[in-house]
Every structure is written in C-alpha cells, then in structure tokens.
Amino acid sequence: MSLFRGFRAILYKEFLVLFRDRFTLFLMFFPPVLEMVAFGYALDTDVRRMRTALLDADRTVESRLIVDRLVNTDTFRVVETVAGEAELTAAVRQGRVYVGVEIPPGFARDLAAGRTAHVQVLVDGSNSSVASSALNTVVAVALRESMARLAEAAGVRELPFEVRPQMLFNPSMRSPNFFIPGVIGVVLQISTTFATAMSLVRERERGTLEQLFVSPLRRWGLLLGKLVPYYVVSSLMALALFTLMSGLFGVAIAGSLWALALATGLYLFALLALGLLLSTRAQTQMQALQFSMVFVMPSVFFSGFIFPRDTMPPVFRAIGACLPTTYFIELTRGIVLRGATLADFAPHLAVLAAMGAGLFLLCVLRFRLKVA
Amino acid sequence: MAADPSDPDVMIRCTGLTRRFRHFTAVDGVTLSVRRGAIFGFLGPNGSGKSTVIRMLCGLLEPSGGTASVGGLDVVRETERMKPLIGYMSQKFSLYDELTVHENLQFYGRLYGLNGARLRTRYDELVAMTHLAPYLRRRAELLSGGWRQRLAMACALVHQPKVLFLDEPTAGIDPVARRELWDLLFDFASHGMTLFVTTHYMDEAERCSQVGYIHQSKLIACGEPDALKRLPEVNPPGTHRLELECEHVTAGLRTLREVPGVRAATVFGRSMRLLVDTSVSEDVLRGKLADAGIQGVDIRPVGPSLEDVFVALTDRMGEGGT
Structure with missing residues (x-):
C-alpha cells in the first residue's frame, strides 16, 4: 500500500x-x-389566484356569470372592483393587479341578440409566464362558453371532439x-x-x-x-x-x-x-x-x-x-x-x-x- | 571545507545550490557540508535565502541548479528515500490548531507509519522529553509560543530523524524556552543527530559547532566559529580588537571615532569594542578620553565575535562592488 x-x-x-x-x-x-x-x-411557477381587477359596466346576470366562470378556474382572484376604464389601466400599470377584466355595457343585450358579446381583458405582459397562463385561461373560458351556447342553439348534445389527456408523472403538475x-x-x-x-x-x-x-x-x-x-x-x-x-x-x-x-x-x-x-x-x-x-x-x-x-x-x-x-x-x-x-x-x-x-x-x- | 564527496560522516552537502524565482535569484551557488552530529547555525538577514535553502534540502522545492544531498541521498532524485531520514520544523510551527496536543502527536506518528505499541512508546518518550504531559487535552491554538514550539518539535521528531531542520525555532519565544530548546538540541547532537538551524541571534550562532552566513543569496562565510574568527579578512594585518570600559560610554564613543587609526567602534552596554591600528597605543586612547574629560578607563584586548566576523565579511562584499 x-x-x-x-x-x-x-x-x-x-x-x-x-x-x-x-x-x-x-x-x-x-x-x-x-x-x-x-x-x-x-x-413554484404554478400560476394560481392571480390578483385581478374587475370593471363590470353591464351589471347583469350574464356578466356576473362570465366573471364567475373566470374565477372558478382558480387562475383569477378579484381583489378590486373599479368604476372606469382609466382606473382599470392604472391598477395594472401600478402593479396592484396582474389582470384587468372589463365587461362593457350591453354585454347581456348583445348576447341575447345573438351578436358577439365582448369581454376586454388587460394582462400585465411584463412577467411572460404569468401573462401567457392568464391568456390561455381566458381564451379557454371564452371558447368553452361559446361552444356551450352554440351546441345548445343547434340542439347538439355531444361535442364532436374530445381530448382526454392523462398525466403519467407528476399528475398534479x-x-x-x-x-x-x-x-x-x-x-x-x-x-x-x-x-x-x-x-x-x-x-x-x-x-x-x-x-x-x-x-x-x-x-x-x-x-x-x-x-x-x-x-x-x-x-x-x-x-x-x-x-x-x-x-x-x-x-x-x-x-x-x-x-x-x-x-x-x-x-x-x-x-x-x-x-x-x-x-x-x-x-x-x-x-x-x-x-x-x-x-x-x-x-x-x-x-x-x-x-x-x-x-x-x-x-x-x-x-x-x-x-x-x-x-x-x-x-x-x-x-x-x-x-x-x-x-x-x-x-x-x-x-x-x-x-x-x-x-x-x-x-x-x-x-x-x-x-x- | 571541500569535504570528500564520499565521506559517510557528511550528512548534508550542497554544491553550487541555486534557486531562481523568475528573475530573482533567491539562493546563488551555495556550497556547504555539515558533519554528522554537528549543529549547523545558518544566519542571514530576512529574505537572504535561508528558508529557501532549507526547503530545497527537505525536498520541498526543486533547485534550479547545483546539487544537494542529505544522508547521502540526492534531494531531487531520491526524495522518497530521504524523507524518513529528516525532520522539519517550519518557522510557523505548523500544527493543526483545532486538534489537541495528543491528537497532533498521534497524527504525525501515524503519518510516519507508527502504530500500536511503537506509537505508544514513542509518544510517551516525546511527552516526557518535551514536558507536554499537562497539556495533552488542550487544543494547539490555545498553547503559548513556547509550548507550541515544543509540540512542533515533538511532531518533527516523532520518527527519530537523523537530520533535523529547524527554521527560526526561537523566533518570538521567551528566553527560558529558548535556553531549554538549545539544551535539547545539544542533547540530540550528542546522540548523533545532525541539526540545521536558522537563527537571527548571534549568541545562538556562537553555540553552534558550524555556522554559515548568507547575504544577498550568497553564502559569504561558512565554517567553525573559531576558524571564522581567525580569517584574515576579519583580522586585518596591523590591527587589533580592544574592549574599552569608561564613564559616559556614548560620549567616549564619539571622541574615539575621531581618533585616526580607530577603524570601528561599537557600544555594548557599558563598554565598547574597537578595531584599531596597532600603531595606536592604549595610552593614546586614554589621553584622548582624558582630554574629553572622561575618566575610569579600562582597556582589554579581545578576539572578534561572530558578529564582528559577519560585519567584516559583509563590508568586504560591499567593497567588492557586488
């Protein structure tokens, strides 16, 4: 040795x-x-319960329903209710909220008349991963709501496509x-x-x-x-x-x-x-x-x-x-x-x-x- | 000085030993030999190359030129075989501060391959020799300078080396510890160990059996103290050294330095040492002092001290235009 x-x-x-x-x-x-x-x-980059400001200028059952749908995704959390557009932009700019949701007046009326009802969403893009997560969620909610209404109008019970994803590992992501x-x-x-x-x-x-x-x-x-x-x-x-x-x-x-x-x-x-x-x-x-x-x-x-x-x-x-x-x-x-x-x-x-x-x-x- | 290269009694030999660091020559052509059982005192100012020589002799540093051997083994080619023969106590008393005295000794013992009964025996011997027994459980960092030095010494001796290198072993320790260390060194030498000691103290140099003086990387004196004191460079023809005692030594010194034929005058406490031409009689000196009102003059002839030797040789080297 x-x-x-x-x-x-x-x-x-x-x-x-x-x-x-x-x-x-x-x-x-x-x-x-x-x-x-x-x-x-x-x-922990999981984006949940983002601070959100709400401007509901319509104040109808339908406008409240769409807000509920957004909040139910667990992605948004309404921390502020504002009265005007300028105030909404300021809340995002000042960093008090990541997302501003604006429902313009006439939202329920347009919906009832079969016209496209608009929801305006302001997203703080300075944090790109948070922004894209917010974007994906609002787009998905809009699509799902649109599909539900179209299917109902056409009398269709089941949607033509469905994806069934299965997470093999880390199922809770x-x-x-x-x-x-x-x-x-x-x-x-x-x-x-x-x-x-x-x-x-x-x-x-x-x-x-x-x-x-x-x-x-x-x-x-x-x-x-x-x-x-x-x-x-x-x-x-x-x-x-x-x-x-x-x-x-x-x-x-x-x-x-x-x-x-x-x-x-x-x-x-x-x-x-x-x-x-x-x-x-x-x-x-x-x-x-x-x-x-x-x-x-x-x-x-x-x-x-x-x-x-x-x-x-x-x-x-x-x-x-x-x-x-x-x-x-x-x-x-x-x-x-x-x-x-x-x-x-x-x-x-x-x-x-x-x-x-x-x-x-x-x-x-x-x-x-x-x-x- | 030029010893027979095959002389088995020569334990340390350097021939033209040189070490350069980039453009700086730290050690320049040092040639010396040290006999078995000798205490070699190695002197020189800080930065003159003393430690560099020791490091080369211990195989820690490769020479840039020349050769060196310890115990007949070449320090470059036969380093591995040479190492068990040597002990080294560095300037800093390199110990493991967080370990106790006991653990430091145990470690160095094991490092040199001792274990079991042999380690126990040697451990007991070293503790007895250095009187470290009361401090065995104390951490090395809590020891005073003198005790640190003893522990470092015990660690360097654990394998019973034939040659012990000590780099300024007495720097910064109290006079009692210093004297005890020298007593130990004489004891080792009498048992045949060869010691190579660097120091700044002239009184330590006087106790060595051989001394070397290194100045600006070059060895300018090497030999037995008595032989060095007899060198013609130290005793210029037509001069002699005197010790002179008188009242008001400093005033006397000023007076005598003005006297033609007084080549050098230095104060040592209440007396002074002079190098004067033999043509200047004691009466001339007494007369000059009396003129200055200084009485109680006592003059004795003395031989040169080692300090005189080193001063003379350094001066001569300066005159040589190097």
Missing part, C-alpha cells in the same frame, strides 16, 4: 478536524437546507416536483465543491501542507484521505436533502432508492474531485471561493435546472454537457418523478462516473508534493 502511504493518518486527522470544526459543518449543512426551502417555495431534484443538485455542488477546495487550501495557507510534504506520505494517500471524509459528510447531506424533499415538499420518490443512491454517489465523487482539483490551483481561500463560484453559475443556468436545455443555443447546451450537475438533475428527475431504472439512464451514470474518475486522476497527476 505504499502508493497510498499516509492515507489512514490523513483520514484520522480529517475526520477529527471536520467534526471539531462545528462552524464549517454548520456552513456545510445549514445553507443547503435553507437554500432548498427557499428555492423550493420560490420556484406541481412545479416543486420538477424543481426540487434540480435544487438538490445545485445545492450539493455549492457546498461540497467549496468545502473540499477550502480544506486543502487552508492547509496551504497555514503551512501544515508543507509539513505534510516533508513526510513520506504519497499524493494518492493525501488526496484520497482528504476526499473520503467529505464524501461521508456530503452523503449525509444528500440524505438530509432527499428526506426534506419527500417530507417537506411531499415529492414522492417513484424509482428505487438504490438507483438514487448510486446516482448521488457518483455525482458527489465528481463534485469532490472537482473541489480538490480547484484547490491544486488556488493559493488562498479567497481564490478557492472564487474558483468554485465559477462553476456554480453555469450549473444554475445551463444544467436544465430552471431553463430547459433543448431550447438553448448549442454553445450553452455544450457547456451544460460538461457539467456533472446536468447529468445528476436528469437522473434524479428520471428516478424520483418517473420511476426510471438505472438501465434507462446507463449513459448518464457512465458519464458521471467518467467525470469523477477523470477529475480525480487529473488532480492526482497535477498534484506535486512541493511548495510553489
């Missing part, structure tokens, strides 16, 4: 330091949990189900990469690394001894985050826990190896922090965590393909939400394993038991 000489000594020391240094442990565990809760709630696995991937990356990068750089700064280099320890022993304790801690962290996911956010794990554990294990190894690699370059803790941030931003934007990768320009898609987080997010979404098996995602697992092994090997080869 002379290749790994010093491994057990480093392991002994790292575990002691890690559990002695409560502050670093706190910094490793607390922010991820907080970030997970924050992201989990903040990234809750967005946390989609986002939480991604949050776990990103949050794990932030704390683990950073923690390993710091642990080696701190020794460099303090001069203890020099002391290690004088001893007969080998680089495999040093780097593996550094990696294993953080592997244990970050595995515990992953366990905590997945528990939080199913406990707090109610995201059930559809696939096998073993598959999830394997995917997470490979991912963590790649992250820790990346952290060690960064620490071979960084001379100070500040640099280590900056280096690890360089990898965080792309992992948030190009990994498919928030924005789907399919619609990205090729450059960004290529960047995403280089990040372990991309593969981990696809894997966890598959396993957690769709109950995918390991065989379904064999290529992803292979890529993660290769990244981890490659990064660690690179790290060992680059590492010199010398001072700069």
